[in-house]
Amino acid sequence: MALQDTLNLRRLLTPSNLRQLAAPILIIMILSMMVLPLPVFLLDVFFTFNIAISVMVMLVAMYSNRPLDFSVFPTVLLVTTLLRLSLNVASTRIVLLEGHSGPDAAGKVIEAFGNFLVGGNTAVGLVVFVILTLINFVVITKGAGRIAEVSARFTLDAMPGKQMAIDADLNAGLVDESEAKRRRKEIAQEADFYGAMDGASKFVRGDAVAGILILAINVIGGLFVGVMQHDMAVGEAAHTYTLLTIGDGLVAQIPALIISVAAGLVVSRVGDDGDIGGLVIGQLFSNPQVLILTGAIIGILGLIPGMPNLVFLLLAATLGALAWLRRKRMEEETLAARAPAAAAQSAAPPPDAHEASWNDVAQVDVLGLEVGYRLIPMVDKGQDGELLKRIRGLRKKFAQEVGFLSSPVHIRDNLELKPNGYRIALKGVEVGAGEAYPGQLMAINPGRVSGPLPGRETTDPAFGLPAVWIDPGMRENAHALGYTVVDASTVVATHLNHVILNHAAELLGRQETQALLDHVSKDSPKLIEDLVPKTLPIGTLQRVLQNLLEEGVNIRDMRSIIEVLAENAPRTQDAVQLTAKVREALGRAIVQALFPGSAEVQVMALEPALERILLQAMGTGGEGAAIEPGLADTLLRQTAEIAQRQEDIGLPPVLLVPASLRMLLSRFLRRAVPSLKVISNNEVPESRTIRVTAMVGMQQG
Structure with missing residues (x-):
C-alpha cells in the first residue's frame, strides 16, 4: 500500500502536472496572504518577487513581436494586481501591529523604500507617492486603456472584412485550408485579446485608487494605534507610521507602474516586424538628416550664454558622430548592392557576331x-x-x-x-x-x-x-x-x-495530354494501353478533354473518362458525341458542383413549343443546324434576362435541355451569357429532384 502511494505521488509530481498545478497554488497563496499573518522575512521575499515579476513582464512585452505573442498578458495583469493588493493587506497588518517597535518592523524592503528612496522624509515620500500614482493612473493606465478600447472596437468591426480577405486568398489558391483556419483563429484571438485588455486595464486603475485609500487608512490607523494603544507621542506616531506606510505604498506602486508601462507597450505597438527596442532604434535613428538637424539645433542652443554649454555641445557632437556613422553605413550598403550587378555586366560576353541560326528562333510561351x-x-x-x-x-x-x-x-x-x-x-x-x-x-x-x-x-x-x-x-x-x-x-x-x-482548355495541349496519360498509366497501365492509340487517337482524346474544360467541367476523374471512351470509341470517333457520353458519366459530379449537397436542382428550361422548333432544326440540319435570326435574338435576350434573375435570387444560372440540344445551345448561348451552364436531362442523377424555376421562350407579359 505504501509503495502504491509512493507511485501515485511520483505520477502526481511529474513536470507536466507540476506546471499545471503552479497557477492554482500561486492563486491560493496570494489569497492566503490576505487572511493569514506572514513573517517579516516572507514579506520581504514576496515584495522582492513582486518587483522581479513586474520587471520580467515589462521585458517580455518589449521583446514580443506581436501583441498576440503575449496573449496571456490580461491574466498576468489580474494576478499581479491581486498579488500587490494581498501584499498591501499583509503589510498593513504588520505595520499596525508592530510599527511601534521601529522602522524595520515591516521588513527590510519597506524600510529601504521608506528611508533610502525618500531620505526618511515623510513629506517628500508623500509627494513622490502621489506623483507616481498620478503618472500611473492619469497618464499611462488611462492611455493604455483608451488604446485597448479603440483597438477592440476596430478589431471587431474589421472582422468581416478580414474573414472575406481570407476566403478570397483561399479561393485564389494563395493559402490552403489549414492556413486559412489558422488565420481565422488568429483574428478571433486578436479581438478577444484587445477586449480582455480593455477590461484588464480597469484592474490597474482600481489598484491605483486602492493604493491611495490604503495609504490614508494606514496613516490614520497607525496614528490611532500608536497614540491610543502604545502611548506614543502624536508627532512620533505620525512620523513612524507615515514613513512605514509610505515605504509600503512605494514598494507596491513602483511594480504597478512597471506593469502599466508593459500594458502600454503591448497595446500601443503597430506592426510585427520585430521587438520594440529594435523598432525604436531602427526608425528613430535611421535617418542621418534627422540626426544632423537635431545636433545642429542642440549645438546652437549650447552656444547661447547662460546655457549649460558643455552638456549641449557634447550631445550635439554625439548626434553628429551618429549621423556620420549612419551615412557611411548606408553608402557601404548601396555599394554592396550594386557590386553584383556591376560584376555581371562586366562579365557579360560581347555581342555574338556569328550568322543567324535556329537557336535565334524563340518559341512563344504558352x-x-x-x-x-x-x-x-x-x-x-x-x-x-x-x-x-x-x-x-x-x-x-x-x-x-x-x-x-x-x-x-x-x-x-x-x-x-x-x-x-x-x-x-x-x-x-x-x-x-x-x-x-x-x-x-x-x-x-x-x-x-x-x-x-x-x-x-x-x-x-x-x-x-x-x-x-x-x-x-x-x-x-x-x-x-x-x-x-x-x-x-x-x-x-x-x-x-x-x-x-x-x-484551361487552351492550356491543355498535346504535350500536357500525353503527360496526363503517362500519369494515369502508373495506376492503370492496361486501361491506357487498350485505348490510346489503339482505339482512339490522342488528338481526339485531347479534343474531348478540351470540350469538358471549355464548359467548366474538371477532368480529375480520368479513370471514369477513359473507361467511357474505351467503351464508346469502337462505335464513334466523333469528339462531340464522345464528349456527350463522358458528360453523362460525370453527371453526378457536374450537378454536384452546381448544386452542392442534396438540395433541389433548380433550373431554367425551354418552353415546349420552342423546344420542338429547335429539335426540328436539329433534325434537318444536324450538327450544323442554324437558328432563324429572329428566334435567335429572342432566345439570347430572354436567356440573359432570366439568367440574371436567377443570379439575383442566389441561384446558379443553369439551363436544362434535351441531350440532342445541349451542345448546340451551350455554344450558342455561351458568348452572350458567359456564366450560363447548359446541362442535359441525361446528366442529372435519378436521385436528384428537379424543379423548374423559369421558362425560356414563354411570352413575356
Whole structure:
C-alpha cells in the first residue's frame, strides 16, 4: 500500500502536472496572504518577487513581436494586481501591529523604500507617492486603456472584412485550408485579446485608487494605534507610521507602474516586424538628416550664454558622430548592392557576331506574365518576390482542382509597359492586363460597404468590381467599412488565376495530354494501353478533354473518362458525341458542383413549343443546324434576362435541355451569357429532384 502511494505521488509530481498545478497554488497563496499573518522575512521575499515579476513582464512585452505573442498578458495583469493588493493587506497588518517597535518592523524592503528612496522624509515620500500614482493612473493606465478600447472596437468591426480577405486568398489558391483556419483563429484571438485588455486595464486603475485609500487608512490607523494603544507621542506616531506606510505604498506602486508601462507597450505597438527596442532604434535613428538637424539645433542652443554649454555641445557632437556613422553605413550598403550587378555586366560576353541560326528562333510561351519596372521586386528571386510564391501555389491548386498541370508561367520585365502595369499573355496574345502598386493595398467593394475611402479609384482586374488603392495605414478602416483588402501581389495572382481557369482548355495541349496519360498509366497501365492509340487517337482524346474544360467541367476523374471512351470509341470517333457520353458519366459530379449537397436542382428550361422548333432544326440540319435570326435574338435576350434573375435570387444560372440540344445551345448561348451552364436531362442523377424555376421562350407579359 505504501509503495502504491509512493507511485501515485511520483505520477502526481511529474513536470507536466507540476506546471499545471503552479497557477492554482500561486492563486491560493496570494489569497492566503490576505487572511493569514506572514513573517517579516516572507514579506520581504514576496515584495522582492513582486518587483522581479513586474520587471520580467515589462521585458517580455518589449521583446514580443506581436501583441498576440503575449496573449496571456490580461491574466498576468489580474494576478499581479491581486498579488500587490494581498501584499498591501499583509503589510498593513504588520505595520499596525508592530510599527511601534521601529522602522524595520515591516521588513527590510519597506524600510529601504521608506528611508533610502525618500531620505526618511515623510513629506517628500508623500509627494513622490502621489506623483507616481498620478503618472500611473492619469497618464499611462488611462492611455493604455483608451488604446485597448479603440483597438477592440476596430478589431471587431474589421472582422468581416478580414474573414472575406481570407476566403478570397483561399479561393485564389494563395493559402490552403489549414492556413486559412489558422488565420481565422488568429483574428478571433486578436479581438478577444484587445477586449480582455480593455477590461484588464480597469484592474490597474482600481489598484491605483486602492493604493491611495490604503495609504490614508494606514496613516490614520497607525496614528490611532500608536497614540491610543502604545502611548506614543502624536508627532512620533505620525512620523513612524507615515514613513512605514509610505515605504509600503512605494514598494507596491513602483511594480504597478512597471506593469502599466508593459500594458502600454503591448497595446500601443503597430506592426510585427520585430521587438520594440529594435523598432525604436531602427526608425528613430535611421535617418542621418534627422540626426544632423537635431545636433545642429542642440549645438546652437549650447552656444547661447547662460546655457549649460558643455552638456549641449557634447550631445550635439554625439548626434553628429551618429549621423556620420549612419551615412557611411548606408553608402557601404548601396555599394554592396550594386557590386553584383556591376560584376555581371562586366562579365557579360560581347555581342555574338556569328550568322543567324535556329537557336535565334524563340518559341512563344504558352503562358506569360510581363511586368513594368516598378513591379520587378515582386517577381525577383533575389529579393524573395512574394508573387513568385503565390504563382507556385496557383499552379498547385489548379492541378488539384482541374486535373492537369498547366504550363509554367514565364515572367519577364517589359519596359514598354507602364511602370506599374502588367500583362498576361496566352501563346503570345494578351488575355489580361492591369496595374498594381507595391506598398499599397487594394480595397475591393463587394457591393455592401458602408462608406467611401480616399485613394486612387480603380477596378478589380479579375472580377471587374469597383476598388480603391489605399495606403497600408488605412487597412483597419477599410475592413471596418466592409471592403475586402488585398495587397498588390494578391491582386496580380488572383487575376492570373482567373485567366488560367477561364482558358484551361487552351492550356491543355498535346504535350500536357500525353503527360496526363503517362500519369494515369502508373495506376492503370492496361486501361491506357487498350485505348490510346489503339482505339482512339490522342488528338481526339485531347479534343474531348478540351470540350469538358471549355464548359467548366474538371477532368480529375480520368479513370471514369477513359473507361467511357474505351467503351464508346469502337462505335464513334466523333469528339462531340464522345464528349456527350463522358458528360453523362460525370453527371453526378457536374450537378454536384452546381448544386452542392442534396438540395433541389433548380433550373431554367425551354418552353415546349420552342423546344420542338429547335429539335426540328436539329433534325434537318444536324450538327450544323442554324437558328432563324429572329428566334435567335429572342432566345439570347430572354436567356440573359432570366439568367440574371436567377443570379439575383442566389441561384446558379443553369439551363436544362434535351441531350440532342445541349451542345448546340451551350455554344450558342455561351458568348452572350458567359456564366450560363447548359446541362442535359441525361446528366442529372435519378436521385436528384428537379424543379423548374423559369421558362425560356414563354411570352413575356
